[in-house]
Amino acid sequence: MSLKKCLNWMFYFTLPLLLIVSMEMMKKEGLPEVFQWILDKPSRLFVTYIFVLCIQSCLFIFTKICMSCT
Amino acid sequence: MLFVFWIIADNEKLKILNEPLLPWDLFFIKQLVNLLPVIYKELNILLVLSVLVIYCILIFVFVKKMNGSSLQLRSRLIVVIVSVIAILFIGSFKDNFVGRFFQQNNITVIEWDQKINQNTNGLVLGFLLNIPSVLIDKPNNYNRSTVEEIAHNYTEKRIQQNSTTQKPNIIVIMSEAFWDIGNLDEVLAQENYIPNVQKLQVGTVASPQFGGGTANVEFEVLTGLSANLLPAGSIAYQQYVKRETPSLASILSAEGYRSIAIHTYFKWFWDRENVYRHLGFDQFTSVTEMPDAQNKGVYVADSEITKEIIKEIEGNEEPVFIYAITMQNHGSYYDHRYEDATIKVPSEYSEETTVTLNTYVTGLVDADRELGSLVNYLNTFNEPTIIVFFGDHLPFLGADYKAYVEAGYIDNTVNWSLQDTLKMKETPLVMWNNFGQDNKQLGAISTSFVGVEILEMAGLQKPVLFEFIQQFSRELPVYTSTVKKTMAGKLMEETPEQLLPIEEQYKILQYDILFGECYIKSATN
Incomplete structure (x- = not known):
């Protein structure tokens, strides 16, 4: 696997995490509070991550199919 | 972008009704349309416009990048099926292993105050935990x-x-x-x-x-x-x-x-x-x-x-x-x-x-x-x-x-x-x-x-x-x-x-x- 591909996949799997953290940052007071929230109960982050990753996968592929059709 | 719109809707609802966006809000779109003239005054137009502009730019970049395909059709199909199944399991967690996982980890919905629920469980999970309460079946003979x-x-x-x-x-x-x-x-x-x-x-x-x-x-x-x-x-x-x-x-x-x-x-x-x-x-x-x-x-x-x-x-x-x-x-x-x-x-x-x-x-x-x-x-x-x-x-x-x-x-x-x-x-x-x-x-x-x-x-x-x-x-x-x-x-x-x-x-x-x-x-x- 080329480095570019590897980075692409890393980005793909990191994106949900970034999204969750940024969403929580908009709701909480700052990054320390978000980290505290994660450390309090990592299982919450785990389920959220899986859910967001799945939604992201569906949306990516759906958009890709739409694009190739047009 | 879906999540960005989610945050905007959530913020606006919090501002107007002091309550976060919840699954059952999706059933009140008709009322939302009726309320638009009122909500319009409360909306942060600058924020909405900024989001729309960013969204358009991202779509443009995405289209440019989509010229080359990285996954075969079969692989895409598998990813979609697995993702959909996972979403369904998480969304209907009450009676499956996801529900048991929540129980074991003491993850519960705080119904009496949805703001605290969102703060404790996070924006996404706070929303998801309310899903089982949404599904109200229409009685067969209802007319x-x-x-x-x-x-x-x-x-x-x-x-x-x-x-x-x-x-x-x-x-x-x-x-x-x-x-x-x-x-x-x-x-x-x-x-x-x-x-x-x-x-x-x-x-x-x-x-x-x-x-x-x-x-x-x-x-x-x-x-x-x-x-x-x-x-x-x-x-x-x-x-x-x-x-x-x-x-x-x-x-x-x-x-x-x-x-x-x-x-x-x-x-x-x-x-x-x-x-x-x-x-x-x-x-x-x-x-x-x-x-x-x-x-x-x-x-x-x-x-x-x-x-x-x-x-x-x-x-x-x-x-x-x-x-x-x-x-x-x-x-x-x-x-x-x-x-x-x-x-x-x-x-x-x-x-x-x-x-x-x-x-x-x-x-x-x-x-x-x-x-x-x-x-x-x-x-x-x-x-x-x-x-x-x-x-x-x-x-x-x-x-x-x-x-x-x-x-x-x-x-x-x-x-x-x-x-x-x-x-x-x-x-x-x-x-x-x-x-x-x-x-x-x-x-x-x-x-x-x-x-x-x-x-x-x-x-x-x-x-x-x-x-x-x-x-x-x-x-x-x-x-x-x-x-x-x-x-x-x-x-x-x-x-x-x-x-x-x-x-x-x-x-x-x-x-x-x-x-x-x-x-x-x-x-x-």
Whole structure:
């Protein structure tokens, strides 16, 4: 696997995490509070991550199919 | 981008309604369209425009990058199928391994305050945890003609009634966690902590809740509808009372009453401020409107509610309907909130349970004394008045039903018999009047059927819905999710087969009122 591909996949799997953290940052007071929230109960982050990753996968592929059709 | 829109919608809703975006909001898009002119003024246009611009740029970049394809069609299909299955499992977590994972990790929805729920569980998970409460199935036979047919049957019965000439004041006191502690053991029974309630008690109410969730009890009493017909764990006030809903308040207002809600806590709790408006209350007095109210322990004293009730019945020329919710004896009880004034129970329990019982009983005695003083006052009051007094649910007396198990009130914490299940729901019910009408003994009734009995005692014409509910209550006086009781006293978990048709009618009417087209309104006009 080329480095570019590897980075692409890393980005793909990191994106949900970034999204969750940024969403929580908009709701909480700052990054320390978000980290505290994660450390309090990592299982919450785990389920959220899986859910967001799945939604992201569906949306990516759906958009890709739409694009190739047009 | 979906998530960006989610955040915007969430922020806007928080700003306007002080509540985060919740799954059931998706069903109110029609109302949102109607509200757009109002919301438009509140929207942060700059933020929306910025998001739209970023979105357009990203789409453009994405299109550029999409020229090369990295995944084969088969792989894409597998990813989509796996993702969809995972989303479905997470979305319907109640009955699968995801639900068990939540249980093991102590991840629960905080229904009583969705803002705290969102803060604790996060934006996404806070939303997801509410999904099971959204799925309300439309009853098979729900349509205009079925509702009209049910309404027609009960309209005919309604015409035979006569309204009384002088309408009595109606005071309903829902006393926080009020329960006869004498049920716990013989020693406590002999102490006779609640003499006024024992003297005036006409039966018991079977609450849909244990230890909390007061909003569902209120919902049942005020609307006559049943929490049993809603998803388990849902909170009707937070989730389903989102539009004008017929209730005792609106019915009595239409009869010339002034309907007043009094609660010695904050308006936002259980979203009461909005719900009471939907239920048709003319006035809501919360702790904010009672700046001089004295606390006893942590919360406002029950005596303040008595003062407020007397102030309202004396200050209004028209008859009043008062729905008062007390707060003083709210759990948890393992503090020393009353210090030297605490009653010491004589029973022998573990230290933690003894402290809990001492605090609880002190509040209980105060609640009973306040009922007694209100009855004494009304005995000499020159207007006909009804008092209805009941506990909203049994108190939470320690984790895993600690005090109940220690006392041997229940054998264990799981697998209760039907008798034990009912025991853990029943609180005393008082119905009293100062105009000499007999206080008929009611036995055990569900809180959904208290409203019917109030209208009956007041001699007021019942609307069609309450005619139906009365008929239903004569078949199944106790109707909760875990235990039902027939008029003959037989306990059961499920509705007996011969009563399924009338239960179906109940479902149809409830669906019509909360989620449907409200055909019952036009059918009874």
